[in-house]
Amino acid sequence: MYLLPQKRRFYRFLRSLHHQNLGNNSQKAFCRNFSSSAKPVDKLLFTPGPLTTSYTVKAAALHDYGSRDQKFMDVISEVKSGLLSLANVSDSDFACVLMQGSGTYSVESMLTSVVPRNGCVLLLINGAYGHRAAKILKYAGIDFEVLVFPENEIPNLDMIDQTLKSTPKITDVFVVHSETTSGIINPIDKIGKVVKKHSKTYLIDAMSSFGAINIDFQRANIDYLVSSANKCIEGIPGFAFCIARKEVFKLSEGNARSFSLDLFDQDSASNKTGQFRFTPPTHALLAFRQALKEIKAEGGVEGRFSRYKENRDLCISRMKEIGFEPYLDADDESSGCIITSFRYPKSENWNFQSFYEKLSEQNMLIYPGKVSNADCFRIGHIGRITPNDTAKLLDTIEDISLSMKLFN
Numbered sequence: 001m002y003l004l005p006q007k008r009r010f011y012r013f014l015r016s017l018h019h020q021n022l023g024n025n026s027q028k029a030f031c032r033n034f035s036s037s038a039k040p041v042d043k044l045l046f047t048p049g050p051l052t053t054s055y056t057v058k059a060a061a062l063h064d065y066g067s068r069d070q071k072f073m074d075v076i077s078e079v080k081s082g083l084l085s086l087a088n089v090s091d092s093d094f095a096c097v098l099m100q101g102s103g104t105y106s107v108e109s110m111l112t113s114v115v116p117r118n119g120c121v122l123l124l125i126n127g128a129y130g131h132r133a134a135k136i137l138k139y140a141g142i143d144f145e146v147l148v149f150p151e152n153e154i155p156n157l158d159m160i161d162q163t164l165k166s167t168p169k170i171t172d173v174f175v176v177h178s179e180t181t182s183g184i185i186n187p188i189d190k191i192g193k194v195v196k197k198h199s200k201t202y203l204i205d206a207m208s209s210f211g212a213i214n215i216d217f218q219r220a221n222i223d224y225l226v227s228s229a230n231k232c233i234e235g236i237p238g239f240a241f242c243i244a245r246k247e248v249f250k251l252s253e254g255n256a257r258s259f260s261l262d263l264f265d266q267d268s269a270s271n272k273t274g275q276f277r278f279t280p281p282t283h284a285l286l287a288f289r290q291a292l293k294e295i296k297a298e299g300g301v302e303g304r305f306s307r308y309k310e311n312r313d314l315c316i317s318r319m320k321e322i323g324f325e326p327y328l329d330a331d332d333e334s335s336g337c338i339i340t341s342f343r344y345p346k347s348e349n350w351n352f353q354s355f356y357e358k359l360s361e362q363n364m365l366i367y368p369g370k371v372s373n374a375d376c377f378r379i380g381h382i383g384r385i386t387p388n389d390t391a392k393l394l395d396t397i398e399d400i401s402l403s404m405k406l407f408n
């Protein structure tokens with residue numbers, strides 16, 4: 001059939017709409033007729049987020065809900081209780097506070113809301129996200145101390161113990177669980193024991209681990225934990241959340257240094273009215289409710305962990321075969337299954353930008369490195385990515401490595 005160019009563009013536009021769940025049946029049938037494929041054509045994201053999400057999660061967002069409507073308030077309450085149950089904590093002991101924005105907004109909300117007015121935070125830093133927390137505190141004028149560790153090592157427990165003993169002004173301890181910079185997993189249980197011994201408040205950035213790595217709030221003595229909608233729970237970006245121990249949280253009223261990021265006020269308003277204080281990301285919450293159903297269907301945290309671990313194991317073994325070297329010792333238990341940093345090959349033919357672009361041409365996106373003392377790039381194992389997708393990525397990396405003559 002011959003079509004005028006404008007018409008062809010129009011039909012291409014309709015095809016692009018196909019994987020959106022358009023309202024009525026005649027529209028759906030119309031789009032089906034003009035679609036060659038039911039699959040979205042987006043590139044696969046082997047990144048730390050935003051991530052590849054399922055079609056059904058994206059489709060769940062295709063509604064306009066009123067922010068003060070009961071139907072939407074039900075979504076909020078379902079999401080909050082779904083998160084507490086995923087965290088395996090009870091709502092009599094813990095609160096779940098949803099906060100607009102990306103993950104950093106919730107880290108900032110936690111740090112600037114819960115630290116006492118004259119408090120001081122000990123930051124345990126072994127990557128860029130730990131340094132980001134220091135920046136947040138500096139902006140807010142909140143006192144802090146740092147213990148900086150090499151990016152390929154977990155924090156030293158004796159040093160934490162010594163510092164807490166010798167610096168009584170410290171009120172809170174902050175650590176990143178999965179340092180997405182390198183992919184290292186910090187031992188929040190062991191650190192929590194030391195924090196508890198000194199009766200400090202314990203704050204966790206579990207952005208890239210919550211939902212995929214089992215976290216025992218009681219054993220780790222966690223008081224506050226933040227994570228985001230668009231990481232291991234595989235929702236779309238738009239909000240993040242904090243899970244807070246109520247007996248500690250209730251003492252934080254009036255501590256906030258920011259109005260819009262006031263965690264305590266956000267929680268009290270939500271409990272009083274069932275609503276957000278300010279415009280909520282309605283579509284992202286609808287998508288997230290679906291994402292919670294899908295993680296449950298996959299077997300919860302254990303189920304998700306096992307798929308990510310399969311992706312990770314396959315990725316590391318094939319990358320090593322090809323000739324790449326992981327930044328962290330892959331046999332060490334702290335090396336994690338969320339994201340892997342690989343060192344740049346030593347070859348003079350290496351060029352990250354062209355390697356990246358060749359993969360992108362094949363519809364796969366990887367991520368630049370972030371560790372400060374080595375040239376690396378990163379491959380993520382999270383999001384709606386299967387071991388099959390990972391195998392495809394590695395086949396392509398192998399072909400590209402041959403064509404670029406990276407390894408002799």
Ligand SMILES: *Cc1c(COP(=O)(O)O)cnc(C)c1O
Binds near residue numbers: 049104228
């Ligand atoms: C992704 C991430 C964040 C938040 O980043 P945003 O870009 O603000 O979503 C914070 N901490 C860690 C460890 C992360 O992986």
